[in-house]
Amino acid sequence: MAFKQSAVQSLIYRYRDIGHLLACTDPLHSCPTSHPLLDLAEFELSESDLETFFPTRNFVQPGGTLREIVAILQQTYCRSIGVEFMHIQDPAERQWLKERMEPNRNRPSFNFEEKTRILWKLTAAAAFETFLHKKFLGQKRFSLEGAETLLPMLDHLVNRAAAGGITDLVLGMPHRGRLNVLANIFRKPYATIFAEFEDNLEYAFVGEGDVKYHQGFSTEIETRDGRRIHLALASNPSHLEAVDPVVEGKCRARQDGYGDNGRLRVLPVLLHGDAAFAGQGLVAETLNLSQLEGYRTGGTMHVVINNQIGFTTLPADARSTRYATDVAKMLAVPIFHVHGEDPEAALLAVDLAFDYRQRFGRDVVIELICYRRHGHNEGDEPFFTQPVMYEAIRNRKPVHELYAARLEEEGLSREQFDRMREDVNTCLEQGLGAEEKTVDEGFRGKWRDIERDYSEEPVATAVTAEILVELGRIATTIPENFTPHPKIAKLMENRRQAFESGDGIDWGGGEALAFASLLHDGVSVRLSGQDSRRGTFNHRHAALFDSTTGKPLFPLAHAGRNGARLSIYNSLLSEAAVLGFDYGYAMETPFGLTLWEAQFGDFANGAQLLV
Known part of the structure; x- marks a missing residue:
C-alpha cells in the first residue's frame, strides 16, 4: 500500500x-x-485501484479514490x-498556481451578463472583418478571422487591469488583427479607419503617414465599471518583433516618471505570431531584459496568436521545439496553452x-491556438500550399456563431443574437x-510644448565657468567612508584639477561636465550599453566601486536638481534589444537625454534592424 501511495503522488506530479x-x-x-507517460500502468497502478481511497499531500483535497483524483487532474x-508551470524553480510560484487552478478545475464561472459581453466582442470582431471585406474588396487588412477570441481577451484584460490599479497599458502587436484591435479595443473611430482605406486623410507634416496596419494610437477610455485607463498602441514596422523592446522601454519610462518602483501602474502587453515568436532572435533578447535592473518593467503579458502557420510555412519547418512558446521557458514563467474556440x-x-x-x-505567456481563415493577406491563396489544412478551416463555423449556440443552451434567444x-x-x-x-491633433501630453516645425532660432545652452567648476567638484567628490581603487582616486583628483584650471580636460571629463550641466538644469540623463558604467575604453568611470565592499558610487548623481535623475546601466550583451528599449524610453521622455552606447562603436551594426 505504501508503494501505491507513493505512486499516486507521482501520478499527481x-x-x-x-x-x-x-x-x-x-x-x-x-x-x-x-499518453503513455500518463497511463496508470506507468505508475504500476491499474483499473482495479480506481475505487481505492488514497490520502494525498499538497493536493486540492486531502484524499480520494484514485478515480476521483484522476478526474480532478484531467x-x-x-x-x-x-x-506548463512545473519548470518554475520558485516553489511559492508553483504553489500559487496550483491553488488558483485546482480548486476550480481551471474552469471559469462567468455570469450571463459577462458571457453576453464576450459574445458581443466576438460578434463585433467578426462583423468588422466582414464589413471591410465587402466595402473595400481586395485591400489588405490582415484579418483577425480565426483568432477572434483575442478581442474579448483584450477587453477583459483592459477591465481587469484598470480594476487592479493599472493606469497605463502599452500594447505592441504585429499587423494581423491590428485594425480590429484599434476599432474594438482602442475605440478608434470607424470613420477614421474607413477614411484610411479610402486614402481620404490629410497628414499634418511630412513623414506622418504610413500603411494603416502599422500606425500607432493613444487614447484614454472608461472601463465598464467607470475607471479610466490610458491605452497606447506602439507604431509597428513590417519587421516582426522589432516593436517588443520599444514597448518595454516606453513602459519603463512611464514607470520612472510616475515613481512607480513597484511597477504596478504600467502594464506592457505584447502580441506575437507563433512563427515569429519562435523564429526571431529579438524575442529572446527582449525576454532577457525582463529581470535586469536597468530594464525590468515588472513583468510583461505575452499573447502568442498561434495560427499554426507562418505565411506559407508550417510549424514543422518553422521551429525545432514542441511549442512556439518554448523560448519563454528561459525565464521560468508559466505558459498557458488555450483552445482558440473556448473564449471563457x-x-x-x-x-x-x-x-x-x-x-x-x-x-x-498565453498561447491562443487558433487558425488563420484566409491567406497571409486577403489576396493570398492558401490552398496552393496548404490544401488539407484550409479545407478543414473552410468547413469551420466562426467562433462567434459557436459561442452563440453555446449561450442559446443557457437562455440566449436567436432574436437577441440577431439584434446584436x-x-x-x-x-x-x-x-x-x-x-x-484630416487628422491633425498636434502633440499632446508631455509632448505638447515640443515645436512641430524645425526652427533655426538659436537656443541658449551656455553654462557659466563658475557653475562648471562647481559641477566638476561634485563630479569628483569621493566621500570619506568610501575606499576607491588607488588609480581611480588619482584619476578623480586629476579631473578635479583639470576642471579648476580649465586645462587638460579629457573626453571622459568633458562628458561628465556635459551630463552634470544637464542634471543641474533639471534634465534627467539615462545612458545604457555594454560596459557603459566604466566605459569600454576605461575613460568614463561614472560608477566607482568601493575596494572593500564592492558597492557602487555615482558622484554625478549629486548634480541633479528638480527631480533630475542620473541612470547609467551596463546592458546585457545585446545591441538590437537594448537600442529598441532605449528608443522606446526616449519616446516617452521628451525632456530627458536618453543615450545608447554601442561597444567599440562599430558594434552598432548589431542593432541594424532598429537603426
Missing part, C-alpha cells in the same frame, strides 16, 4: 508536469485521449487550457496571467457615412 500534452487546445485537430490540466477559458487564462504578473512581477449583429452593423454603416478628412 506527472499530470501537473505534462498534463498539457493531453489538453484539448487545437481547433483543427481531434483531442488527444491518452479536469484541471487536460481540457481547454494546457499549463481564454479569459480565465487572462485572469491567471494578470494576477501572476501583479503578484510576482514576472513575465507570463444588427447593432454592430449599424455602427459600421454609420462610420462609413461619416465625414473624416
Whole structure:
C-alpha cells in the first residue's frame, strides 16, 4: 500500500508536469485521449485501484479514490487550457498556481451578463472583418478571422487591469488583427479607419503617414465599471518583433516618471505570431531584459496568436521545439496553452496571467491556438500550399456563431443574437457615412510644448565657468567612508584639477561636465550599453566601486536638481534589444537625454534592424 501511495503522488506530479500534452487546445485537430507517460500502468497502478481511497499531500483535497483524483487532474490540466508551470524553480510560484487552478478545475464561472459581453466582442470582431471585406474588396487588412477570441481577451484584460490599479497599458502587436484591435479595443473611430482605406486623410507634416496596419494610437477610455485607463498602441514596422523592446522601454519610462518602483501602474502587453515568436532572435533578447535592473518593467503579458502557420510555412519547418512558446521557458514563467474556440477559458487564462504578473512581477505567456481563415493577406491563396489544412478551416463555423449556440443552451434567444449583429452593423454603416478628412491633433501630453516645425532660432545652452567648476567638484567628490581603487582616486583628483584650471580636460571629463550641466538644469540623463558604467575604453568611470565592499558610487548623481535623475546601466550583451528599449524610453521622455552606447562603436551594426 505504501508503494501505491507513493505512486499516486507521482501520478499527481506527472499530470501537473505534462498534463498539457493531453489538453484539448487545437481547433483543427481531434483531442488527444491518452499518453503513455500518463497511463496508470506507468505508475504500476491499474483499473482495479480506481475505487481505492488514497490520502494525498499538497493536493486540492486531502484524499480520494484514485478515480476521483484522476478526474480532478484531467479536469484541471487536460481540457481547454494546457499549463506548463512545473519548470518554475520558485516553489511559492508553483504553489500559487496550483491553488488558483485546482480548486476550480481551471474552469471559469462567468455570469450571463459577462458571457453576453464576450459574445458581443466576438460578434463585433467578426462583423468588422466582414464589413471591410465587402466595402473595400481586395485591400489588405490582415484579418483577425480565426483568432477572434483575442478581442474579448483584450477587453477583459483592459477591465481587469484598470480594476487592479493599472493606469497605463502599452500594447505592441504585429499587423494581423491590428485594425480590429484599434476599432474594438482602442475605440478608434470607424470613420477614421474607413477614411484610411479610402486614402481620404490629410497628414499634418511630412513623414506622418504610413500603411494603416502599422500606425500607432493613444487614447484614454472608461472601463465598464467607470475607471479610466490610458491605452497606447506602439507604431509597428513590417519587421516582426522589432516593436517588443520599444514597448518595454516606453513602459519603463512611464514607470520612472510616475515613481512607480513597484511597477504596478504600467502594464506592457505584447502580441506575437507563433512563427515569429519562435523564429526571431529579438524575442529572446527582449525576454532577457525582463529581470535586469536597468530594464525590468515588472513583468510583461505575452499573447502568442498561434495560427499554426507562418505565411506559407508550417510549424514543422518553422521551429525545432514542441511549442512556439518554448523560448519563454528561459525565464521560468508559466505558459498557458488555450483552445482558440473556448473564449471563457481564454479569459480565465487572462485572469491567471494578470494576477501572476501583479503578484510576482514576472513575465507570463498565453498561447491562443487558433487558425488563420484566409491567406497571409486577403489576396493570398492558401490552398496552393496548404490544401488539407484550409479545407478543414473552410468547413469551420466562426467562433462567434459557436459561442452563440453555446449561450442559446443557457437562455440566449436567436432574436437577441440577431439584434446584436444588427447593432454592430449599424455602427459600421454609420462610420462609413461619416465625414473624416484630416487628422491633425498636434502633440499632446508631455509632448505638447515640443515645436512641430524645425526652427533655426538659436537656443541658449551656455553654462557659466563658475557653475562648471562647481559641477566638476561634485563630479569628483569621493566621500570619506568610501575606499576607491588607488588609480581611480588619482584619476578623480586629476579631473578635479583639470576642471579648476580649465586645462587638460579629457573626453571622459568633458562628458561628465556635459551630463552634470544637464542634471543641474533639471534634465534627467539615462545612458545604457555594454560596459557603459566604466566605459569600454576605461575613460568614463561614472560608477566607482568601493575596494572593500564592492558597492557602487555615482558622484554625478549629486548634480541633479528638480527631480533630475542620473541612470547609467551596463546592458546585457545585446545591441538590437537594448537600442529598441532605449528608443522606446526616449519616446516617452521628451525632456530627458536618453543615450545608447554601442561597444567599440562599430558594434552598432548589431542593432541594424532598429537603426
